[in-house]
Amino acid sequence: MSVVVYTESEGGKFKKIAQEAVSYAKGIADMMGTTVTAVAVNGNNTDELGNYGASKVLEVSDPKLDTFNAEAYADIVAQAAKEESAEVVVITSSANGKFMAPLVAVNLEAGYVPNVTELPKSTSPFTVKHSVYTNKAYSHTEIKTAVKVVGLAKNAYGVYENATSVEKSSFSPSINTGSVEVVSVDKATDKVTIADAEIVVSGGRGLKGPENWGLIEDLAEVLGAATACSKPVSDMGWRPHSEHVGQTGKPVASNLYIAIGISGAIQHLAGINASKVKVVINTDPEAPFFKAADYGIVGDAFEVVPQLTQKLKEFKAQNA
Amino acid sequence: MKILVCISHVPDTTSKINFTDGDTKFDTNGVQFVINPNDEFGLTRAMWFKEKQGASVHVANVGGPETEPTLRKALAIGADEAIRVNTTATDGYSVAKQLAQVIKDGNYDLVIGGRESIDYNGGMVPGMIAKLTDSNFVNNCIGLEIEGNDATAIREIDGGKETLKTSLPLVIGGQKGLVEESDLRIPNMRGIMQARSKPLHVKDPIEAQAETQTTQFEKPAPRGAVKLVDNVEDLINLLHNEAKVI
Numbered sequence: 159m160s161v162v163v164y165t166e167s168e169g170g171k172f173k174k175i176a177q178e179a180v181s182y183a184k185g186i187a188d189m190m191g192t193t194v195t196a197v198a199v200n201g202n203n204t205d206e207l208g209n210y211g212a213s214k215v216l217e218v219s220d221p222k223l224d225t226f227n228a229e230a231y232a233d234i235v236a237q238a239a240k241e242e243s244a245e246v247v248v249i250t251s252s253a254n255g256k257f258m259a260p261l262v263a264v265n266l267e268a269g270y271v272p273n274v275t276e277l278p279k280s281t282s283p284f285t286v287k288h289s290v291y292t293n294k295a296y297s298h299t300e301i302k303t304a305v306k307v308v309g310l311a312k313n314a315y316g317v318y319e320n321a322t323s324v325e326k327s328s329f330s331p332s333i334n335t336g337s338v339e340v341v342s343v344d345k346a347t348d349k350v351t352i353a354d355a356e357i358v359v360s361g362g363r364g365l366k367g368p369e370n371w372g373l374i375e376d377l378a379e380v381l382g383a384a385t386a387c388s389k390p391v392s393d394m395g396w397r398p399h400s401e402h403v404g405q406t407g408k409p410v411a412s413n414l415y416i417a418i419g420i421s422g423a424i425q426h427l428a429g430i431n432a433s434k435v436k437v438v439i440n441t442d443p444e445a446p447f448f449k450a451a452d453y454g455i456v457g458d459a460f461e462v463v464p465q466l467t468q469k470l471k472e473f474k475a476q477n478a
Numbered sequence: 479m480k481i482l483v484c485i486s487h488v489p490d491t492t493s494k495i496n497f498t499d500g501d502t503k504f505d506t507n508g509v510q511f512v513i514n515p516n517d518e519f520g521l522t523r524a525m526w527f528k529e530k531q532g533a534s535v536h537v538a539n540v541g542g543p544e545t546e547p548t549l550r551k552a553l554a555i556g557a558d559e560a561i562r563v564n565t566t567a568t569d570g571y572s573v574a575k576q577l578a579q580v581i582k583d584g585n586y587d588l589v590i591g592g593r594e595s596i597d598y599n600g601g602m603v604p605g606m607i608a609k610l611t612d613s614n615f616v617n618n619c620i621g622l623e624i625e626g627n628d629a630t631a632i633r634e635i636d637g638g639k640e641t642l643k644t645s646l647p648l649v650i651g652g653q654k655g656l657v658e659e660s661d662l663r664i665p666n667m668r669g670i671m672q673a674r675s676k677p678l679h680v681k682d683p684i685e686a687q688a689e690t691q692t693t694q695f696e697k698p699a700p701r702g703a704v705k706l707v708d709n710v711e712d713l714i715n716l717l718h719n720e721a722k723v724i
């Protein structure tokens with residue numbers, strides 16, 4: 159009967175979204191008068207999940223699962239849900255979460271709603287609020303099946319401490335890695351990714367050319383931020399596609415999003431709107447981004463950004 | 479190779495999003511509908527398979543007659559045939575069930591969907607049809623090559639990409655990268671003329687219950703005005719003390 163939650167980890171370390179997913183699952187479990195069972199695949203230190211309200215952890219470890227495999231992971235979560243007779247399964251709406259959740263849903267004959275931003279309004283009927291039209295609206299949607307799969311939006315619900323003692327149990331589901339096999343991974347390991355970053359610094363066409371990206375990188379470095387860009391910037395090859403954010407690029411839901419030389423076209427804003435605080439730096443006071451931002455500086459990026467980086471360094475040194 | 483490209487009919491990205499009927503229905507008034515951008519990248523990749531490897535390309539949509547101009551556009555871009563499953567698309571699962579039937583009936587080797595549609599952002603249809611048709615599945619696909627029965631796909635991951643090996647039958651959730659923006663095709667006059675006489679089959683739906691149902695839409699609360707500052711010290715101060723994000 160418990161609420162089952164899949165907890166994402168990388169290199170054994172649980173991600174912040176895993177803490178958030180457990181916090182959220184605990185919220186649902188409280189509404190339903192039940193408990194939270196977390197599923198951890200090759201995660202170290204699973205005790206940590208108790209801090210957010212998990213009272214049981216099903217630990218799966220297998221070297222075959224070191225690289226993400228949607229089919230196998232989905233199959234594991236579905237088996238866990240069956241084992242626990244779960245009525246609700248929580249999976250984060252991260253890239254991997256969105257890859258596996260539809261497979262889990264079909265396996266469990268469960269209705270699935272992604273990008274959920276709040277606890278259900280009620281659990282019977284089970285109605286959740288989720289973002290649609292790329293953050294331009296919300297939908298309240300009822301999941302009508304006996305088992306429900308909820309995809310939790312990143313950085314919407316928050317992380318809540320809720321110390322609970324954890325019963326750990328080793329779980330040995332059948333592992334079916336299917337026939338999609340990873341042959342190589344090409345990934346910068348020294349950089350924080352847009353998906354995981356608390357702060358994202360993003361540059362647009364206003365930066366004039368790839369040679370000026372040092373401005374963005376220096377600012378990102380002092381802030382421990384990920385770097386991103388607008389679509390034309392990646393289309394012109396100034397920056398890799400993996401940095402393209404917006405409606406047709408990566409979604410951003412960071413705490414702070416700093417847009418530099420980006421006009422704020424509707425397709426750009428849609429994709430970054432889930433960020434909590436938005437700052438714009440642009441020479442044109444009429445740029446639409448000023449209507450979407452919390453803070454703004456009307457000014458030339460080539461002057462403002464180096465100053466900002468310098469002052470932030472001083473600020474960080476003082477507040478270290 | 480038989481390819482099916484699943485085409486979602488969505489409001490143009492610049493559309494104003496409004497609702498009617500007590501916020502239960504999307505207001506289509508003045509809204510221009512287009513091929514879902516992620517699907518358009520996939521359709522263009524499919525055209526390359528057609529031109530370079532002799533694949534046949536069909537497109538399918540689950541929806542009412544109002545979606546036919548979008549299917550005709552796909553035919554004008556170069557798809558050979560179109561299929562419309564004549565029912566209202568109610569949720570991702572019911573759409574996936576209908577498409578899975580189209581796929582079984584048509585014996586497609588490769589099914590190209592989009593990572594997500596820009597209206598409901600469900601991102602579930604490709605995965606669900608893969609599971610329902612027992613096919614391999616790659617999401618966030620930004621590169622695809624097929625030789626015989628073998629497929630090599632590139633998937634975007636956080637902070638990079640990975641290369642995957644798999645085989646047909648295969649379903650992908652595609653996005654930009656599958657082809658570049660500059661590779662997208664605008665239908666020309668000849669394509670538009672030809673599209674008129676290409677087959678557009680209207681299929682009766684199978685029984686497929688929706689599992690989820692929208693009860694109400696809601697627009698985000700209007701936001702406060704931007705605070706303009708004229709120096710970086712003030713900005714840092716606000717971000718630290720007021721917004722508490724640094």
Ligand SMILES: Cc1cc2nc3c(=O)[nH]c(=O)nc-3n(C[C@H](O)[C@H](O)[C@H](O)COP(=O)(O)OP(=O)(O)OC[C@H]3O[C@@H](n4cnc5c(N)ncnc54)[C@H](O)[C@@H]3O)c2cc1C
Nearest residue numbers: 362363364388389404405406419420421423425441442459
């Ligand atoms: C179907 C579709 C999907 C799209 N999807 C996306 C998407 O996912 N993401 C996305 O970003 N775009 C998307 N777009 C493109 C979008 O419409 C805009 O064209 C794009 O976001 C503009 O990028 P930009 O702001 O970098 O460039 P511009 O619009 O050219 O803006 C540059 C800005 O820089 C400012 N500037 C110039 N010089 C300076 C300076 N020295 N200092 C400070 N500011 C300066 C200018 O005032 C201007 O506001 C999409 C478009 C379509 C049609």
